[in-house]
Amino acid sequence: MDLQEIAKKIRVDIIKMLERSQSGHPGGSLSAVEILTALYFKEMKIDPNNPKWEDRDRFVLSKGHGTPVLYGTLANKGFFPKEELDNFRKIDSILQGHPDMKGIPGVDMTTGSLGQGLAAANGMALAGKLDNKDYRVYAIIGDGESQEGLIWEAAMFAAHYKLDNITVFLDYNGLQIDGKNKDIMNIDPIDEKFKAFGWHVLTIDGHSFDEILSSIEDAKNTKGKPTMIIANTIKGKGISFMENQVGWHGKAPSAEEAKIALEELGGGLND
């Protein structure tokens, strides 16, 4: 199946998941669909039947509220049955509101409290170096998340220890809960900041598979430095009424809204 088709299926799952649980974060999930699709369906060395495989590539969703895109991706990849998505955020479900590595096959790190995932990803990359393993570590951080001090502690660390086996995407959709990054707490020039911290920095269109995949190749060929890929994205991407709307950060669609969203994606609630 081509990546565009898979991305569409994941978007459908995100909308259904949120509509059924009446809870969750659509905006920052939809903005990261292409990145996760490219990683899980094209790039990463993983085995859905052996999620704890020692030599696998790792993925850390540092912006942990993007659970719907992660769960949707993992389910489509076969880490757990798709029916499980119906239980997202419900009591007794493995699919906790934020990623929980203890209960969910394929989740490599528990995240949710912003800023912590990058440090953990560094630890994984460091362990890979220590063990002379060639696995790679991928992470996604949020733009708003970059306001956390720990991101910069971790950024300094990755460069200092020359972790060239880690590739991080910054999902730059420009919005956070209270409004635009620019108004709340400006993070720009974010590329210059990471460069100054010793990272190899690329800027891409985060919805273009070609650009995502070629930036990953670029990162793999970069020695002695971690790579930060600033992915310019659209919050709520793919659903017209959610795109670039700050109100869709952490709000679930009603049944009616979900129906419209799914029609836009070319499917129905019960497909």
Place this chain on the structure above:
Amino acid sequence: MTKMIATRDAYGDTLKELGELNKDIVVLDADLSGSTKTSVFAKAYPERFFNVGIAEQNLIGTAAGLATAGKIPFASSFAMFATGRAFEIIRNSVCYPKLNVKVAATHAGLTVGEDGATHQALEDISLMRSLPNMIVLSPADAIETRECILKAVEHNGPVYIRLGRAKVPVIFDENYKFEIGKGVELRQGIDVTIIATGVMVEKAILASEKLAEEGISARVINMASIKPIDEEIIVKAAKETKGIVTVEEHSIIGGLGTAVAEVVAEKHPTKVLRIGTMDTFGESGDGFELLEKYGLSVNNIIKKAKELI
């Protein structure tokens, strides 16, 4: 003459010893390796030692990531910063996913001394004890420290080990074996019970010896395992003696005293008098003089024990 060794020194030596036996052990420090004694490990195994700089949140976060890949990270700093600054990282990135990270923090309590209140952690036991999946250990001397480190490595999951700056007397012999979840009766007694942890264990023993001179039989229990706590030994003391004095180099809120009071309140109510810092910060000064000033003294233990008779 009793040998005097700081628990932090025993920690450094034990790390070095274990480093040879277990290649999965890695050590991280936040620019205090000379003080926490992780420098001893760093010198022996430089390839498995990582200084994160003055960044305690990153210290714990990186350790969590290493643990996901099968490493056994020891993360060290002063107790103040390891448990205070990094509390939420310990909660969400270590305890919640139950990762195999050992937080071994030195310079706990008033015996930090001259650096004063900003560096004297009096809340760390309370903070760490409140976290699900966390084991909390507070060894009394060098021998017990080594034992605690060995048991921490055997346990698959988060462990907090509370260590001190000051040289303290060695009270256990080489054959001593520590077990997580078990207290140890150091002196038999039938009138009152003194339960102590860390630096205060030696003072509890001295108090019991002085009480004996006055005809009072005081049982002394060393409680290095604060979580899980040995309920059996506490209930037995509550049943067999007239009351319990708890002694710790920590706030009376949330530490050993609280843990003991919780057990007796539910299992066998008896009077518990807590000795610790009385909801206050410390200050600069010689560490042992500070213990006296804040009531963490042999005389105060004796006074409280007598109140129970």
